[in-house]
Amino acid sequence: MASVLLLAGCGDAGELRSAGPTSTAMGPARLWPTLPPASAAADDYGSGKTEVVHGITAKGDDIHRVNPVDVVRAQEAAASASPSPSPSPDNVVGLDDCGTEDSAKCPVLKAYYRDLTGDGKDELVLGIRLPKRQLAVRCYKFEGHKLTQVMGTSDAVVSVEIAGRDVILRAVADLPGYEYRTAWSWDAHQHAMLPTRDEILRTGPPAAPTTPPTPKPEPASPTTAPPKTPTTTPSAAAR
Structure with a gap:
């Protein structure tokens, strides 16, 4: 009997509770179904291009x-x-500073190696400082005994991360409190790294607008007292 009561007590503590009504699932609605297909590709996004070095x-x-x-x-x-x-x-710019006493000015940053394609071999990931605080991120691999650049992009990059086999770039957005985040992944059909996920994310509250300083009140100009009217004394009036 005690075991029955114990099980019953456990069941009461973990019983299911309603989370309230759920919204009705709705399928996607296609807009402008008679719109003709595009006749040309969108603007070049820099994806899918490779270059043999x-x-x-x-x-x-x-x-x-x-x-x-x-x-x-x-x-x-x-x-x-x-x-x-x-x-x-x-x-x-500044490649002449690489390998010299001014190597700190070399635009080519430390190289990283990671298997991004899943073939068991490392790829080379480079970061290159550009003017105006831009950063170029490139990825290279050997294909057919030829060194090939399989990824190349540049932006006002905040940080670069590798998560699994994805290269994730965080870049400055033109909206205060937001940033762009792009994940580049290997595409076996294109033989290149493609931006498979591009999003804009909230990172914090927007910067508070600066309040202009309150102008100080100007000091009041001194008032000129009216001239005094001479008073006539009785003795002067008699004279």
């Missing part, structure tokens, strides 16, 4: 043996010599 090789296609600065220099040299625009036309 000529002149850069490594024994066994080991990307850890590649010098990151040499990669950026090779791309800049190819972009300068090519009459057509480069897939990554970033304005990289």
